[in-house]
Amino acid sequence: xxxxxIHSLESFGTVDGPGIRYVIFAQGCPLRxxxxxxxxxxxxxxxxxxxxAEALLQEVSKYKTYIQKRGGVTFSGGEPLLQARFVGDFFRxxxxxxxxxxxxxxxxxxxxxxxxxxxxxxxxxxxxKTINATLHQKLTGISQDKPLAFLNYLQEINKPxxxxxxxxxxxxxxxxxxxxxxxxxxxxxxxxxxxxxxxxTYGAFKYEEMGKKYPLEGVExxxxxxxxxAEEIFKNEGFVVS
Ligand code: SF4
Numbered sequence: 001x002x003x004x005x006i007h008s009l010e011s012f013g014t015v016d017g018p019g020i021r022y023v024i025f026a027q028g029c030p031l032r033x034x035x036x037x038x039x040x041x042x043x044x045x046x047x048x049x050x051x052x053a054e055a056l057l058q059e060v061s062k063y064k065t066y067i068q069k070r071g072g073v074t075f076s077g078g079e080p081l082l083q084a085r086f087v088g089d090f091f092r093x094x095x096x097x098x099x100x101x102x103x104x105x106x107x108x109x110x111x112x113x114x115x116x117x118x119x120x121x122x123x124x125x126x127x128x129k130t131i132n133a134t135l136h137q138k139l140t141g142i143s144q145d146k147p148l149a150f151l152n153y154l155q156e157i158n159k160p161x162x163x164x165x166x167x168x169x170x171x172x173x174x175x176x177x178x179x180x181x182x183x184x185x186x187x188x189x190x191x192x193x194x195x196x197x198x199x200x201t202y203g204a205f206k207y208e209e210m211g212k213k214y215p216l217e218g219v220e221x222x223x224x225x226x227x228x229x230a231e232e233i234f235k236n237e238g239f240v241v242s
C-alpha cells in the first residue's frame with residue numbers, strides 16, 4: 001500500500017483550479033526555483049503528514065458537498081510527480097466519487113507512473129518556468145527537456161491544461177522570452193488558458209526561518225502595469241489569460 005508524504009492540507013482553496021478546491025501540498029521537490037515561496041516543501045521524506053490514499057479520500061469527503069459542485073481536489077507541492085503512484089491511486093478513488101481532480105506540477109518527471117496517474121487526472125496546471133533554455137537551468141537548477149516532454153505528452157493525450165507562468169522582474173519579465181513562450185505554446189490545442197502569476201516576496205521569511213539566504217533579494221514584486229504588459233503578449237496570440 002502506497003503512503004503519501006504530504007506537507008500540508010488546505011480545505012478551502014480558491015486559486016488552484018476551478019471553483020473551491022481541497023488542496024493537497026506534496027512534500028518533496030527536486031527543483032530549486034529561485035523564486036520558490038515554499039522552500040519548506042523541498043526536502044524529500046520526513047513529511048509532516050503521512051497517509052494512505054483511502055485515508056486522504058476520507059478526509060476530503062468531509063468537504064464533498066461544496067467541492068463537488070464546481071470545484072474538486074488539487075494536488076500541488078512541492079512536486080506531486082515524485083509520488084505519482086500515490087497521486088494516481090488517490091485520483092482514481094476521487095473519480096469513483098465524482099470528484100474533479102487537478103494536478104499542479106512543474107512537469108519535471110516523465111515515466112510510466114506519471115502516464116498512469118494522468119489517466120485519472122481531469123485537469124493539469126502546468127507551471128512552465130521559461131522557454132529560454134539558459135534561463136531555465138539558472139532559474140530552476142534543471143534543463144527544460146523533461147517539462148517539454150511532459151507538455152508534449154499532454155497534447156498527445158489531449159489533456160485539458162492550464163499553463164501557469166510566474167512573471168519575475170529582471171528574470172522572466174522580458175518581452176522577448178514572453179513573446180517566444182506565447183509563440184511556442186500557440187500550436188498546443190489542449191491549452192485552455194494561461195495563468196500569469198505575478199512574482200511576490202511573501203515567501204522570503206521562510207528562507208530566513210530555515211537559515212537560508214533569499215536568492216532573489218532586491219528583486220521587487222511585479223507591479224500591475226508590468227502584469228498587464230505580460231498579459232497583452234499572450235492575449236495577442238489568442239490565449240485566454242487570467
Ligand atoms: S517546482 Fe514549485 S515547489 Fe519546486 S522549487 Fe519550483 S516553485 Fe518551489
